[in-house]
Each structure stands twice: as C-alpha cells, then as structure tokens.
Amino acid sequence: MSYFMTDLSGTSVEEPDEATMRTILDGLADADDEHPDVSLTHENGWSLSAFPSGELLWLLWENLDDPDAPPRQLSGVSKDEALRLFGLLAKGETEEIERRAAS
Template identity: 60%
Template sequence: MGYFMYDVMGGTVDEPDSETMRRVLDGLAGADDEHPDVSLSHESGWSLSALASGLLLRENAEDDSVPLGQLRAVGREEVLRLFGLLASGDTAAIETLPWER
C-alpha cells in the first residue's frame, strides 16, 4: 500500500524509508505558527501529524465517524516507530494506544 509524508514546509515525500522519515521529522526544528507539523498519510485514509511540542495527532480522512485522536509528550523515537507502523498499514497497532479524543 502507498504512503507519503509532508515535510514542515508542505513538500511531499513519496514512500520515505526510515532514514528519510528521520530527516523529515528533524525539520520540526524549523517549525513555526504557519508550518507547525510534519505528517505521514497512508492510502487507507489514516494519517499521523507530529508537532514540535510533542503532540501527535491521528485522524482518518476517509471516515468521518472516527474522532481525531491525540497523544501528548510523544518522543521522537516513538513518533518514528508509529510512522513506520502506519507506513506498513498496521493501523490496528496504532489504535491500541491511549488516544485522547
């Protein structure tokens, strides 16, 4: 299945490997109010957005019945792990986390 990332400036990276995901996530160091996050989206409609503050947002653009979820104080390595799970399509593992609604 396909996936892609948006970097902090809104540029698209198609099917990044783990090293590219790290570089895109490093771009959060230059985040500002206009460009606050990086995200990974899967063709299933699921996406994860990471903010420099440690906030991680989860949503499904294909299913309005799924509420936006958030986790606070998520470390860089955990974000990378979750991005990897989403890239592989393992949304079930992502859903086991204690998402706040």
C-alpha cells in the same frame, strides 16, 4: 501499499524510508505558526501528524476518509517513538497506533 509524508514546507515525499522519515521529523525544530507540523498519510485514509511540544512531540491520529472517526491526540511522544509509529502506519499496521491513541 502506498503512503506519503509531508514535510514542514508542504512538500510530499512518496514512500520515504526510515532515514528520510527521521530527517523530516528532525525538521520540526524549525516549525513555526505557519508551518507547525509534518505528517504521514497511508492510502487507507489514516494520517499521523507530529507537532513539536518542547522536548517531546504530540501527535494527531485521524482518518481523513472517515468523517465519523474522531481525531485523537497522543501527547508526550519521543521522536524515536514517533518514528516507530510512522513506520507502523507506513506498513498499514494501524492497530497498535489505535490502541495507543485510545489510552
């Protein structure tokens, strides 16, 4: 399975490990209006974007390949939880993310 992560500057990192994912998420401390998020996209079309929101993050869960799948938001997510969800998506395990987004 293939996936990539995009950092604040728009640079893509192919199949980052957990430490690299954490570094990219830590970069959200420097987010601004022009560069507001980081994301991980899986080859299955699912994408998870993280945006800073005070001490927590909000995530955007969407399928970039399916225009009929509505994007959903997950609010109040800790950085550790975001890292865990990014790890699940990297493995193509979307069920838990889907359940979390639906609640």
